Amino acid sequence: MIRSALKIGLAMALALAGVQAAAQLYEGARLIPGDGGGAIESSAFLVERGAITRLGKKGEVTAPADVPRVDLTGKTVMPTLISTHVHPGFQKGLSYGAGNYTREVILNDLNLALYYGVGVVMSQGIERGDLALHMRDEQAAGKLGGARLLVAGRGIGAPNAGPGAMAYKGIAYEVSTEEQIRQAVREQAARKVNAIKIWVDDRGGRAPSLSPELSAAAADEAKKHNLRVSAHVYYHRDAVGLAAAKVDSFAHLVRDAVMDEPLLVAVIRNRVFVMPNMGGGERNTHHTPPGWWSEPYLVGLLRDTASPEVIERMKGLFAPRDAKVMETVSRIYKNVHQNTRRLNEAGARIILGCDTGLPDHLFGYAEQRELELMASAGMTTMEIIVAATSRGAEYLQLADSGVLAPGKRADFLVLDANPLDDIRNTRRIARTFIKGVEIDRAALKASLLK
Ligand SMILES: [Zn+2]
Numbered sequence: 001m002i003r004s005a006l007k008i009g010l011a012m013a014l015a016l017a018g019v020q021a022a023a024q025l026y027e028g029a030r031l032i033p034g035d036g037g038g039a040i041e042s043s044a045f046l047v048e049r050g051a052i053t054r055l056g057k058k059g060e061v062t063a064p065a066d067v068p069r070v071d072l073t074g075k076t077v078m079p080t081l082i083s084t085h086v087h088p089g090f091q092k093g094l095s096y097g098a099g100n101y102t103r104e105v106i107l108n109d110l111n112l113a114l115y116y117g118v119g120v121v122m123s124q125g126i127e128r129g130d131l132a133l134h135m136r137d138e139q140a141a142g143k144l145g146g147a148r149l150l151v152a153g154r155g156i157g158a159p160n161a162g163p164g165a166m167a168y169k170g171i172a173y174e175v176s177t178e179e180q181i182r183q184a185v186r187e188q189a190a191r192k193v194n195a196i197k198i199w200v201d202d203r204g205g206r207a208p209s210l211s212p213e214l215s216a217a218a219a220d221e222a223k224k225h226n227l228r229v230s231a232h233v234y235y236h237r238d239a240v241g242l243a244a245a246k247v248d249s250f251a252h253l254v255r256d257a258v259m260d261e262p263l264l265v266a267v268i269r270n271r272v273f274v275m276p277n278m279g280g281g282e283r284n285t286h287h288t289p290p291g292w293w294s295e296p297y298l299v300g301l302l303r304d305t306a307s308p309e310v311i312e313r314m315k316g317l318f319a320p321r322d323a324k325v326m327e328t329v330s331r332i333y334k335n336v337h338q339n340t341r342r343l344n345e346a347g348a349r350i351i352l353g354c355d356t357g358l359p360d361h362l363f364g365y366a367e368q369r370e371l372e373l374m375a376s377a378g379m380t381t382m383e384i385i386v387a388a389t390s391r392g393a394e395y396l397q398l399a400d401s402g403v404l405a406p407g408k409r410a411d412f413l414v415l416d417a418n419p420l421d422d423i424r425n426t427r428r429i430a431r432t433f434i435k436g437v438e439i440d441r442a443a444l445k446a447s448l449l450k
Contacts, residue, residue: 023048024436025063028073030418031055034389034403036382039420043077047410050435055406075430076415078385079404080119082392083367085230085251085275085353087126088149090167093450094309096359097167101128106135108449109363110146112305113356115444116364117429119411120148121356122396124230124251125155125197126168133191145439147363150396152230153188155197156181156218161207162199172199181214182221189225194396196222197251199232200242212241219247228395239263242272249273249395251353253339255281255332264346273395275353276340278373279366284329286318292372293318297427302365307450314360340377350379351395352388371423381420410436 024047031043044061046054054061088109089101113121123132132151138144155162155172162172173184185196198218202209219229228248233239236257239250243266253276254263267274292298293315302311344350354370356363367388374384393402400409414431432439 023063023067024070025061025067026070026072026077027058027061028071029075029077029414031404032076032078032385032420033405034079034385035405036386036390039076039418042073045404045410047433047436050410050437051400052404052406052408052410055404072414076418076420076425077404077412078415078419078426079389079402080411080413080432080434081117081367081371081388081426082120082352082396082398082402083113083118083147083354083356083388084122084249084273084351084392084395085124085277085355086113086121086363087355087357088121088123088132088363089127090357091359091362093307094313098128098169101131103131103135105449106132106149107144107146109357110135110149111444111448112363112365113147113367114145114364114432114434114439115305115441115448116301116368117413117426117432118147118364118367119434120150120392120396120398120401121363122150122195122353123152124195124232124353124355125152125199126163126171127151127153128171130191133193136194150194152195152197153191153193154184155199155232156184156210157199157201158208158210158214161201161203161210164203164206175210175214178214178217181210181218185218185221185225185227189222189227193227195248196227196229197232198229198247200238201232201234209235209238212238212245215242215247216245219245226397228397236260236263240266243267243270246270247272249275249351251275252277252355253336253343255335258335259339259342264342264348267343267348268346271349273349273351273391274343275351276336276343276370276374276377277354278333278336278340278377279354279369280358280361281329281333281336282369282373283317285326285333287320287326289315289318292369295424295427297424298365298368301368301427302362304445305364305448305450306362310360310362310450317360337373337377340374340379344377344379344383349391349395350374350383350387351392368424368427371426375423381423384423385419410434 089106159174356366390402416428417425419425
């Protein structure tokens, strides 16, 4: 049993890491750089040792005759997606809970993400022990596949104000004083996490909210270690305090109200990155299966990656519920939708983040859905692509990722249709390359736990 699991693990690692071609020239695709610059029709780019070294129009980018050519005529190339708010390691098939938090399940989530075109994920603060950190380091050493994992470690909240579900119990720090929160940040920095997560929420009155003073102390302490602080937020009043406290990102949007003008101005002025996080709330607003559920390419990806039982349960969520509950969830979602629209119109730094990994909010699927919801809130396809690629990389301080340009990693998707025409075309993945190595998508699909 252990031996076969090891064997599968090794096979996957090899399938995903591949053998890197020294150099390859990709020609003919429409190329969307990811930084907001216009698409290059009939592009060419040279990849050497995992990085793009030259990029331009086909015919203008040259390479020695012995460099293999890859013809991508008719396809669209864009950077792999960057998802900044995930929680790997809790769902395995129909079961959800702390007992699933194993190497096998975390790797499965990373593989799922990659199958849907996500190249980087940031785990936001409910990681027990050092497992996720070890896996991140193994990936960096080229020993493990899947979407690249970044880790916020152990998140911080006021007593009883961390994530509430049983699966997450006992993970968050519970702090009440400035010294405690500074100490917590220092401990996480010493573990070499990639960011600091704080929860600022009274959890429906069950707990005190982390104060603006303590949030500011966390931001100040984190800055000393060059770490970003990401804040779970729910209430407008807390968001006002957090923007003033100079946290780096909102891991959710304000949900109890439509953001007022001074708050929008503070978010822009303090350069706060914001994750709309729309999908989890939106799916609660339907009492019959919505149109988006049966979009063929989304259905196809879901069938590739989830069991019929899980799919049936997901579909079962769209059922008649108590009128008062429906009224509440619809009002909350309306606020999130409206706040995304207002933030985008105001020029806020929106990034892709959707609390992936909550129950039946599956890796990759959640991201693909979120992109569509961003469009529904008025973001253009180009704005969405920027949010899901270069701006995510900027937030995660990944200088080599999120853009297709000389000097950057050759992490890209080859799509059968143009996502600038319809953002749902990001689902039409023909091929995926990580550091210039093609991922064996059939092997990846076969390896998934269902
Ligand atoms: Zn979360």
